[in-house]
Amino acid sequence: MTNDPMVFILMNVQSICRTLDRAVLRDLALVCLAVGVIGLSYGAIAVASGFPLWLPVVLALTVLAASSEFLFIGIVAAGGSPVAAVLAGLLVNARHLPFGLALPDVLGSGWRRALGTHVMNDESVVFALAQQDLPRKKAAYWTCGLGILVCWPLGAFAGGAIGTVIDDTDALGLDAMFPAVLLALIVPAFRDRDKRRAALAGSAVALAAVPFLPAGLPVLLALTGLSLTAVREKTRA
Structure with missing residues (x-):
């Protein structure tokens, strides 16, 4: 190497x-x-x-x-x-x-x-x-x-x-x-329904946080939308 x-x-x-x-x-x-x-x-x-x-x-x-x-x-x-x-x-x-x-x-x-x-x-x-x-x-x-x-x-x-x-x-x-x-x-x-739901949920959280947090941090909170996908996958399992 x-x-x-x-x-x-x-x-x-x-x-x-x-x-x-x-x-x-x-x-x-x-x-x-x-x-x-x-x-x-x-x-x-x-x-x-x-x-x-x-x-x-x-x-x-x-x-x-x-x-x-x-x-x-x-x-x-x-x-x-x-x-x-x-x-x-x-x-x-x-x-x-x-x-x-x-x-x-x-x-x-x-x-x-x-x-x-x-x-x-x-x-x-x-x-x-x-x-x-x-x-x-x-x-x-x-x-x-x-x-x-x-x-x-x-x-x-x-x-x-x-x-x-x-x-x-x-x-x-x-x-x-x-x-x-x-x-x-x-x-x-x-095209995937779960991904659409996760994206919409994350977007809603980020938009709600924009007036209160510095630029960049609302994007991090948008990752909470992924929890919806994780919960649904766990339920299916």
Whole structure:
């Protein structure tokens, strides 16, 4: 087993192409593209709010968490304390704790675990958990994580450059791209009645929590919708 990160990445690219089918690779590419487009919006908003171009790019590389970065930029731009902004971002990212517990075998060990933890996000975790066996879980996780590691900072940089010349970035409608792509990916799952019920219950809980909780936490509460599916499966058993 090689200890060279670049060799490790190249070997994983070859393995991924052999492990994942075209449909999964297509979905992964769409999500990474959508993340890059949201990065455009993020970078443009940050620069238009008065931040230097390098800041959103550095945050995109080191934090790699869109919700926390948007929250940080928003709080500081509104005159809030940077310390409060960092604490709010950490609170939102607390959802990564159960993510890590759910994917210990996928992350690997040593420096691979460090890199795997860094590229952990909602998308990479969801794609990994959707696969049936460990090789596919690893392939999906690393493809999505590394893809976002590339697309998110590049999007932030391009968006920051746009923000230097366009003041009203909301007029571009870039923020609608990501939810539109995610919706297209999950619509086929709604053919199953139990999944529809779980999604509706989770959505209701999240919407009710939005006025009271910071951005990102209502999404965590939406996972309570899964309890309906678990209860029904237990009843059937």
